Amino acid sequence: TSKALIIPAAGSGSRLGTEIPKPYLRLAGQTILHHSISRFLSLDGLSQVVIATSPQYIDRSEEILDNLLPASIVGICVEGGTERQDSITNALNKVGDVGLVMVHDAVRPFVNEASITECCKVASKVGSAVLGIPAKDTIKRIDEEQYVQETPPRKLLWQTQTPQVFQKQIIMEAYEQAASNNIEATDDASLVERLGKKIKMVEGNRSNIKITYPLDLQLAKQLINNEQ
Numbered sequence: 001t002s003k004a005l006i007i008p009a010a011g012s013g014s015r016l017g018t019e020i021p022k023p024y025l026r027l028a029g030q031t032i033l034h035h036s037i038s039r040f041l042s043l044d045g046l047s048q049v050v051i052a053t054s055p056q057y058i059d060r061s062e063e064i065l066d067n068l069l070p071a072s073i074v075g076i077c078v079e080g081g082t083e084r085q086d087s088i089t090n091a092l093n094k095v096g097d098v099g100l101v102m103v104h105d106a107v108r109p110f111v112n113e114a115s116i117t118e119c120c121k122v123a124s125k126v127g128s129a130v131l132g133i134p135a136k137d138t139i140k141r142i143d144e145e146q147y148v149q150e151t152p153p154r155k156l157l158w159q160t161q162t163p164q165v166f167q168k169q170i171i172m173e174a175y176e177q178a179a180s181n182n183i184e185a186t187d188d189a190s191l192v193e194r195l196g197k198k199i200k201m202v203e204g205n206r207s208n209i210k211i212t213y214p215l216d217l218q219l220a221k222q223l224i225n226n227e228q
């Protein structure tokens with residue numbers, strides 16, 4: 001199956017708080033964005049990579065794609081939007097005629113190739129598949145005042161990662177529906193859930209962290225050293 005990869009990289013990184021936006025920070029000499037895209041390059045059928053980023057970082061992102069992509073893969077950079085969902089919407093507009101669309105956060109440089117392949121395989125069969133890991137902490141739902149409301153059984157709670165992979169027509173429909181009903185979500189799969197379509201969770205790896213807080217960046221430096 002032909003595949004497009006969408007990389008949202010337009011966030012402000014407010015929780016990390018670095019001057020340079022986090023996809024453009026370096027780990028072992030390369031940007032985090034470079035590492036994240038690299039993980040996908042051995043994947044069968046990858047024909048397109050679309051990065052959504054802030055206007056000031058379009059040139060830098062094009063340079064990263066030029067360095068990384070073989071001639072057989074088309075690289076495109078688009079402007080992101082206010083929310084992650086807006087950034088994905090802009091990127092989806094550039095996706096060509098492919099079977100599967102993968103969405104992967106620019107700030108998850110440690111996803112492994114086997115997990116990506118498995119997620120694509122399951123999405124081809126089921127329609128949609130997302131990587132995740134069983135929650136290690138007990139998770140409680142609270143109210144606005146921080147009073148505990150309920151404790152869902154931990155064995156049914158998984159933390160969702162990326163990539164999230166969809167047959168193209170499914171993610172297109174999900175985003176169109178969200179736009180016409182003003183639905184906001186923090187991941188792509190939740191918009192597909194609203195269509196009532198099946199999504200399968202695929203077990204990923206615990207090192208597939210999202211670099212979000214300063215502690216994650218410290219861990220990322222350790223993890224990249226272990227790989228060198």
Ligand code: CTP
Nearest residue numbers: 008009010011012013014015082083084087106
């Ligand atoms: N992202 C995006 N467009 C936005 C917001 C986020 O493309 N308007 C991207 C980020 O660049 C990141 C991914 O979505 O690669 C996951 O988001 P997150 O970790 O929340 O990054 P930020 O939004 O940048 O960080 P924060 O929420 O701490 O401000």
Ligand code: MG
Nearest residue numbers: 011012013084
């Ligand atoms: Mg954010």
